[in-house]
Amino acid sequence: MRFKPALEERRKAGLYRSRKVIQSPQAVEVDLDGRKLLNFCSNDYLGLANHPEVVAAFQEGAARYGVGSGSAHLVCGHSDAHHELEEALAKFTGRDRALLFSTGYMANMGVISALVGRNGEVFEDRLNHASLIDGGLLSRAKFSRYRHADMAQLEALLQKSDREEKLLVTDGVFSMDGDIAPLPEMVSLCEQFGAQLLVDDAHGFGVLGEQGGGCASHFNLTQKKLPMLVGTLGKSFGTFGAFVAGSEELIEYLIQQSRSYIYTTALPPAVAEATLTSLKILQADDWRRERLKKLIGRFRLGARRLGIELMASETPIQPILVGDSAKASAMSERLLKRGIWVGAIRPPTVPKGAARLRVTLSAEHSDDQLDRLLDGLAGAMHG
Numbered sequence: 001m002r003f004k005p006a007l008e009e010r011r012k013a014g015l016y017r018s019r020k021v022i023q024s025p026q027a028v029e030v031d032l033d034g035r036k037l038l039n040f041c042s043n044d045y046l047g048l049a050n051h052p053e054v055v056a057a058f059q060e061g062a063a064r065y066g067v068g069s070g071s072a073h074l075v076c077g078h079s080d081a082h083h084e085l086e087e088a089l090a091k092f093t094g095r096d097r098a099l100l101f102s103t104g105y106m107a108n109m110g111v112i113s114a115l116v117g118r119n120g121e122v123f124e125d126r127l128n129h130a131s132l133i134d135g136g137l138l139s140r141a142k143f144s145r146y147r148h149a150d151m152a153q154l155e156a157l158l159q160k161s162d163r164e165e166k167l168l169v170t171d172g173v174f175s176m177d178g179d180i181a182p183l184p185e186m187v188s189l190c191e192q193f194g195a196q197l198l199v200d201d202a203h204g205f206g207v208l209g210e211q212g213g214g215c216a217s218h219f220n221l222t223q224k225k226l227p228m229l230v231g232t233l234g235k236s237f238g239t240f241g242a243f244v245a246g247s248e249e250l251i252e253y254l255i256q257q258s259r260s261y262i263y264t265t266a267l268p269p270a271v272a273e274a275t276l277t278s279l280k281i282l283q284a285d286d287w288r289r290e291r292l293k294k295l296i297g298r299f300r301l302g303a304r305r306l307g308i309e310l311m312a313s314e315t316p317i318q319p320i321l322v323g324d325s326a327k328a329s330a331m332s333e334r335l336l337k338r339g340i341w342v343g344a345i346r347p348p349t350v351p352k353g354a355a356r357l358r359v360t361l362s363a364e365h366s367d368d369q370l371d372r373l374l375d376g377l378a379g380a381m382h383g
């Protein structure tokens with residue numbers, strides 16, 4: 001492997017990625033090299049990552065359980081903190097049971113590859129999250145992708161499939177576009193063609209539905225209609241980790257079969273304790289969802305007034321399509337100079353020619369901060 005030319009090539013294409021080192025907690029304002037930046041790129045939609053009660057629960061958890069879990073769940077790493085969180089997540093999602101995974105990426109790899117094998121077929125939206133795509137590839141099933149949200153194409157693919165085992169996999173809220181998958185249509189197609197449906201609601205939980213119950217709640221789809229849900233804890237929950245929720249049999253099957261569940265160290269129990277507290281706040285604080293709704297409306301109205309074209313999103317993910325990668329990076333840099341942090345998302349995270357500024361909103365943003373973003377965008381658009 002010749003690293004240097006490969007890196008040069010990336011740089012020339014405006015696709016080079018690098019990290020900024022922040023010196024403060026995750027919040028709507030972060031410290032970067034002596035400057036305060038207004039943060040519009042976090043997935044901490046509800047502002048729970050640094051909530052004092054969540055922090056206190058984490059500290060108490062560490063005092064009680066120490067830090068490391070010591071082993072995988074099936075060896076000796078499954079504590080009552082994990083167990084209690086699984087029960088709380090089952091109740092929250094209205095599913096029989098929930099199973100904790102160490103990350104969302106691992107949950108998706110482990111669930112998809114446990115559900116289908118070489119003889120099956122996986123159907124995926126082209127814009128699905130990388131972890132869902134990778135899970136599909138890992139399963140070695142036939143891999144069929146359809147154009148974003150194109151139910152006619154999905155139907156055609158399902159119709160012509162000759163595989164007994166069919167699994168349809170989708171983001172609930174698309175992570176880079178912010179739109180919601182047409183789940184009721186997907187449920188009917190799955191019933192019609194005898195396919196299973198797996199929904200990854202990483203960006204829906206906490207934000208959509210009653211008490212933040214996510215897409216399933218938003219569309220009123222019970223376990224019978226929507227039997228397999230993935231959620232991640234690093235976004236609206238403000239902590240870390242992930243879970244799968246579903247039937248008793250599904251969860252028992254995953255415990256036996258899911259390699260990324262079996263062969264990895266359990267989350268620190270203190271993370272589970274912190275998440276129990278964040279789950280309570282997430283459910284109880286309807287004002288956070290109300291606040292987000294208000295901010296989303298204010299942002300969309302303000303952006304339209306500036307002639308900025310928005311995508312069809314009613315969630316806190318409000319991308320601005322730029323197209324060219326170098327141009328998106330330059331806009332992000334110009335915003336940064338004004339003290340506003342909005343990530344430029346470029347291929348391969350998004351399709352070629354679809355680079356964008358991915359604006360994300362938090363319930364903790366003030367109207368004034370949002371207006372500063374709009375001012376900044378107006379400036380960044382025109383150099």
Ligand SMILES: *Cc1c(COP(=O)(O)O)cnc(C)c1O
Pocket residue numbers: 102103104105106108129131171175200201202203232233234241242
């Ligand atoms: C962030 C994300 C994941 C990965 O979750 P992690 O816990 O960060 O590994 C999976 N799916 C979707 C849709 C995501 O946005």
